[in-house]
Amino acid sequence: MSTRVALGFDVGGTTIKAGVVAWDGIDASVVATCQHVTETLRSPDGLIAWIAQQCERWQSEYPAVEAVGIGFPACIEWDSGIVAHPPNIPWWPNQPFPLRTELSKRLSLPVMLDNDANVAAHAECLLGYGRQWPWFLFVTLGTGVGGAIVADGRIFRGERGFAGELGHMIINADAPVRSPIYRTGVLEEYVGRAGIIARAQALLAEDSTSALSGVALDVDAIGYAAEAGDRLARRALEDVGRMFALGLASALALLGLERVVVGGGISQLPPLFYEHVCALLRQHALPAIAERVTVVRSMVGPDAGILGAALLALGVQKEKQQ
Known part of the structure; x- marks a missing residue:
């Protein structure tokens, strides 16, 4: 299969890591990265604006980008993409926030959103210990x-x-x-x-x-x-x-x-x-x-969040065991 490309964002309480991920059907690699200090964004609007800026830049450099995946450190309603009370981001509002909806309004690409540990585990399923x-x-x-x-x-x-x-x-x-x-x-x-x-x-x-x-x-x-x-x-x-x-x-x-x-x-x-x-x-x-x-x-290492978020956005799933 031809190589597919997506963007992955791993939002942490201290640092946000992001990257461009290439998937060849068997393995994935991070071909470009950047980081940002989480506390400097100060609001959901600040986070959304920074993500949108990175997406625009990478879309111009990598026109094959298909989708955006984001891992976020909070309870996230899977169906709605609503974020509730991230405990390690002090500036986040105390009420539920429709992060996936707001991101979709700003970005020109399909958006997937999940808990940060879930997306890292998704990478481990596809690229690491999950293979065995x-x-x-x-x-x-x-x-x-x-x-x-x-x-x-x-x-x-x-x-x-x-x-x-x-x-x-x-x-x-x-x-x-x-x-x-x-x-x-x-x-x-x-x-x-x-x-x-x-x-x-x-x-x-x-x-x-x-x-x-x-x-x-x-x-x-x-x-x-x-x-x-x-x-x-x-x-x-x-x-x-x-x-x-x-x-x-x-x-x-x-x-x-x-x-x-x-x-x-x-x-x-x-x-x-x-x-x-x-x-x-x-x-x-x-x-x-x-x-x-x-x-x-982890076998995948420190880029697991970026990789997992991007692969989630591409819809890549591990085949269930027979």
Whole structure:
């Protein structure tokens, strides 16, 4: 078949990544990319205007572009394209917003919109572990924690499109109440970028001998220090890994899944993190699941959101297993 081309936008709480994607019927590649800091857009209108600007530029450079796909970090009604309450974009309005409709008014191309974890999982289905595993839980680690359920090679979206929100599983019933209340004690508070940094900061308050003392903390710095043998950095990742493993154990028990694929902006944590998570999962998961549980980093990598959004827009789906 001839190569097909679409645009993919991966909207995150920190950064928006976008690209031009070429699909040859077997593999996909990103042939052009750009990024933008999410907080600078300040409103849905600002986001829509930026996406429209990028689409116009790329359409002039790549006339074969057929469609636009967008992954967005929120609950999204699949049928209507209405976005509800993205927790990691503070400037977004508190009422439901018809993002797909508004984008369609501005763009001259067909538009597909889905949750950001769903589009990344879609890429994994078509280009990564999904080529060998028809069933798995896909998890995104970034500003927040997202999830997608892959069932027989397809994304399971639930009744309206909200399934898979792993980051909003409550794992600490005794956590202090916070606002909004639905964020109290949820996995995302402990395992997202802010949660990892907060845990390292809490440990540093008790021990200033760590290599992280006096360093501008980010997840990369914590990971590098842990790999280098820093005890405090390792402790921070172990504590975060424990919360992650407990959340996964509950999710796998509910879904009856055994394999977990981890992607997202901070998924490149060192192997010791994933080894610790796997060891704890084998202790806490149901025995029937624990004996076969697997946790791996995404095979597709950091462009999964761009690729998955574009392939969704092109209507590319994995064939169901016979």
